[in-house]
Structures are given as structure tokens and as C-alpha cells.
Amino acid sequence: MAPNFFLMEAANLFCGDHDPTASKHLTLSEMQLPSLTEIFQDHHPGGSLFQVEVSVGVEKLLPTFKLAGHDPGVLSLFGLGTKRRHTFTSYGVIRDKRTGQALEAKAIIEGRLGSIEPETFQRGEMQSHDYAINEVMHYEFWWAGKEKFYFDFWTSEWRVDGVSQNADENRILRIGSGV
Known part of the structure; x- marks a missing residue:
């Protein structure tokens, strides 16, 4: 398949889905979706010449x-x-x-607004506020109507492209949908 290039052209944010008037399309100037960063620990066993890294979760x-x-x-x-x-x-x-086709990217985040940082006020310039969403317990990312990532803390569910990444673990531990 020929290479492709996708570019985000516009964004909107709803703060509280219960209110359809909560659209921030006129004031949103930046939106940073969460980074997906794996956590690694070094392991250097006594019987091995080499140290290795082992994955222990996601930040x-x-x-x-x-x-x-x-x-x-x-x-x-x-x-x-x-x-x-x-x-x-x-x-x-x-x-x-x-x-030239327009595609929808959608992120659903359940968390707490844990940080509000106002920029310094300067006369003649627009003051903005930086916000952070902490205690994220649920996250979904959809690309062109298809689920790319799904995380739910309460059910211990983690899916990539709709495929459970921890179904065996959940089944063995008798947790959530893996049972």
C-alpha cells in the first residue's frame, strides 16, 4: 500500500458530556491526549552476564x-x-x-480536573489557562469510527484495535469481562 499522511486540522473539547453546550471550540487552543508510555524495570539476575529490561505496566x-x-x-x-x-x-x-478525506478522531476521558494554571496577565495580550486531567480511570481513543485504544480501570480491560490485551490474565484472576 502507498504511504499516507494524516494531519489534524481542527479540534473541540466537551468538558462534561452531560451538557451539550459545554463545547470549547471557541476557546480551545491546545489539547494534549495522554502519552502512552510503558514502564520498564532493570533486571540483572545473579546467573546472567547481561542486564535486561522487563515491562511491568503502563504509566x-x-x-x-x-x-x-x-x-x-x-x-x-x-x-x-x-x-x-x-x-x-x-x-x-x-x-x-x-x-483529502476528513476523518474523525475521538478521545473519551474519565478523570478529575486536577490542575488549573493561569498564565501571567499582561495588558494587551490574551490570558489563557492550562488544565490537567488527573485520576484517569477510563480512556478510549477512536480513529475513523474504529476503536484504537480502550482502558477501564474498574474492569481491568485494555484493548488495542478492539482486541483484549489481558484477557488471559483477567480470565485466570476471575476479573471483569475475562471471566
Whole structure:
């Protein structure tokens, strides 16, 4: 197959899916989906000449975003104001540069708004606020209507391209959908 090139052209964020007016398309200036970073530990057994790395899991997910101006509705979602997690849904327009087709990227994140960092106010410049979503217990990433990643802490489910990555482990441990 010929190489391809996909480019994100636009994005939107909903802070709280229960409110269809919670769209941030007019103030969203940055959206950083969580990095997927595997955790490795060094292991140098007594009977081996070489040290090796072994995978022991995945680092916590930490999505961030930036909104221009002030947003009192988002401020109310801050962790100290509520102990509940909220759903944040991000949509992106991805352009297939080879065909010109617009594709949807969608991320669904359940977590707590754990950080709000206002930029320094300077007269004549627009002040923005940086936000971080902590305590992510559920994360989904969809590409062109197909599930790419799915993580749910409560059911111990981790899927890539719709295929469970830990079904054997869940089945053996009698956890969630693996039973």
C-alpha cells in the first residue's frame, strides 16, 4: 500500500458530556491526549552476564488542554469542588492528505480536573489557562469510527484495535469481562 499522511486540522473539547453546550471550540487552543508510555524495570539476575529490561505496566495517563480566557464552568469542575470524576470528550478533524478525506478522531476521558494554571496577565495580550486531567480511570481513543485504544480501570480491560490485551490474565484472576 502507498504511504499516507494524516494531519489534524481542527479540534473541540466537551468538558462534561452531560451538557451539550459545554463545547470549547471557541476557546480551545491546545489539547494534549495522554502519552502512552510503558514502564520498564532493570533486571540483572545473579546467573546472567547481561542486564535486561522487563515491562511491568503502563504509566498513568495525563491529558492536558489550554483554554483562552476565563471559563467559570470549567473552574467548577476542579477537584476540590467535587470528589467526582467527569467525562471529557475531545473530537479532532484528521485530514487524509493523500485522498483529502476528513476523518474523525475521538478521545473519551474519565478523570478529575486536577490542575488549573493561569498564565501571567499582561495588558494587551490574551490570558489563557492550562488544565490537567488527573485520576484517569477510563480512556478510549477512536480513529475513523474504529476503536484504537480502550482502558477501564474498574474492569481491568485494555484493548488495542478492539482486541483484549489481558484477557488471559483477567480470565485466570476471575476479573471483569475475562471471566
